[in-house]
Amino acid sequence: MWYKFTLVVLLLVVFAGQDARAQGPGGKFGAGVLVGGSKLQGDIANTSTAMTGGFMLKYSPFKIFALSSAFTLAEMTSGLDAIKTRVLNSSLTGNFTLLPNNKFRPFISIGVSRFHYSTTDGRGQPVLRADGSRVAGWETALQVGIGVELFTGRQWAITTMGRYHAAQVDELDGINLGKNDRFMDGLIGLMHYFRTGRRLPSEQGPPRQWLPRPLAKPSNQSSSPSHEVSKAANDSGRFADGIYFAPNSAQLLDKSLAKLDTLFRYLTDNPDEVVELRLRSSKAQGQHAKLVRLRAEAVKAYLVNLGIAPERIVISEE
Incomplete structure (x- = not known):
């Protein structure tokens, strides 16, 4: 259900962006690539940071507010047995810009993410539940984050952000002890804002x-x-x-x-x-x-x- 909702919102963003008019540095519609790292916070203390990559779409109906949707893929590792958790994550957030008229624009974000996770052990075999089913599935998380956008030109910006995902599942690390797991990521990306309005x-x-x-x-x-x-x-x-x-x-x-x-x-x-x-x-x-x-x-x-x-x-x- 959530992935269908996210898809509908993205389609609205894309079509709205076709009529977007540039306003100051940036514009109403932008797209960019993201790279960084992710870390799992579960029942196992020994975790390592994993490489993360993806892309992001953004629609800014107002200077101080933007809707963004990001898609990322990460494979996080936890435990001495190197349990690997692959997370394909899609998120929809509202971003509130603190300095909307500056080239340096801090922001805070809050929203939801819908992700698919799957786990394997050190030998690459799927981790199984007690009933024999694979530890995998679709879940939802509350997402909060902070970041900074630095414009290097009228259409280009460097974006950095840190996001925290409060998941509603307790088996991201392959172990179920009755406490919901979390994961976080830090990302840096390059955004391009489309110029569809009047020229300078x-x-x-x-x-x-x-x-x-x-x-x-x-x-x-x-x-x-x-x-x-x-x-x-x-x-x-x-x-x-x-x-x-x-x-x-x-x-x-x-x-x-x-x-x-x-x-x-x-x-x-x-x-x-x-x-x-x-x-x-x-x-x-x-x-x-x-x-x-x-x-x-x-x-x-x-x-x-x-x-x-x-x-x-x-x-x-x-």
Whole structure:
């Protein structure tokens, strides 16, 4: 039952990952390989660490939370008679990231694992129960763990983790003394996050530009239209042209706020985007040039007050 549940979840993860949009370093869907060691904790004190390998899939619907599923194979040894326990393990966990915006991201995880185990003795013969059946089968374990993910690039990360599996069976080491066994593993892996979203500004050309138009002296100030900051020619069509101010002032008019709120939502959804407020200083002289800069600073201050980082709003001159 558990392996069917895990398979369904993995299929959902794969199809969801096809529409994933990259967000900062990493992305919503990733896959990687794992290597490390496993150790059995059972009724026999003398155990040794075994080589472990596998792969992992990850789906991150939120920056602070990810679903991951790992598949590993290990052959652990216990006892002087070298009882070998082979464990094929599949797990489904929820990972909580502690520093979601850093390249160095510690995390904690909790979930369940479904594994198949089989045991052999020192001569390679199956270990048998009292009724003559083989010590083997499918079991479930509660899994907890901690780890760190270190991004070495936008799409690649080194993952390390330690996991503890509290099994619901007392014969992983071939001996049944009425106490459930445990096993643990330490893994290191290389993860690749798929880029299915918008490219970085550095990859798609110069940043989006919003050009403050210089103040033109009106013939009739009382009836003149409000002056505007307009977007440079851009084929995206995402924003309507025109951010309006009170005449001879850097005060934003109410009809401009909705457009700036739209820009704010766009910047929030696209954390790598940069907006450039370009001043046409060659066309604005004296007080006009000063007013153009004040208007650009007003736009920047409005977006910063909403929560956009100041370095993402660049004021420059042509």
